[in-house]
Amino acid sequence: MNVQLKPYTLMFLLIVFQVKYTSGLTLSKGEIDLHCLCEVLDCKKYSIDKPVAILEDKQIIQKLFGLNDKWLNMFNIDSRLMTVCYESLDGDFLRFIVVYDYEYFCSDNEVKEAIIYHELGHITHPVAEKEINHQAEIFCDQNAIFHGYVSGIRKVLFLLSKMAHSLNNPLLIEAAETRTKALEQFKAG
Numbered sequence: 001m002n003v004q005l006k007p008y009t010l011m012f013l014l015i016v017f018q019v020k021y022t023s024g025l026t027l028s029k030g031e032i033d034l035h036c037l038c039e040v041l042d043c044k045k046y047s048i049d050k051p052v053a054i055l056e057d058k059q060i061i062q063k064l065f066g067l068n069d070k071w072l073n074m075f076n077i078d079s080r081l082m083t084v085c086y087e088s089l090d091g092d093f094l095r096f097i098v099v100y101d102y103e104y105f106c107s108d109n110e111v112k113e114a115i116i117y118h119e120l121g122h123i124t125h126p127v128a129e130k131e132i133n134h135q136a137e138i139f140c141d142q143n144a145i146f147h148g149y150v151s152g153i154r155k156v157l158f159l160l161s162k163m164a165h166s167l168n169n170p171l172l173i174e175a176a177e178t179r180t181k182a183l184e185q186f187k188a189g
């Protein structure tokens, strides 16, 4: 596909995909439209002290990444990769996992659980804002693998790699390659 991008647009795309790796994003109950509440994770199943809610909010995600459906299609971006874990300012919830499209998020259970366990991994392996921390990402992948979702993580990394090459973003390509290499080593080890 031959797409002419204005420099500032491309620059923005390079920046926004670093956001995926950041923590320090917060949500309070007041900021949440409760119609978006799709699922509350079972504390026992996920070994968490307080409930984690999954919300669907296209607008929050579009605003955060600066993308819309057209851009997702144009750059082979699977919307499940745009899942963001927010710290909770609400005492009733530990975290909010915000997804772009809940129905699609649930369409492949292996991918869904792998993403959930990866995001929950960030509770013990936080990443500072605007920081890319491969080691933390690898630990979070391993959290999902440990819970039985190795093929889910493999699918996620395949989608990440596809997106990284489509965006031609060296940082993302490196992230996908490093995490895939770690996955193969972890399995072999």
Ligand SMILES: [Zn+2]
Pocket: 020, 021, 118, 119, 122, 137, 140
């Ligand atoms: Zn992560």
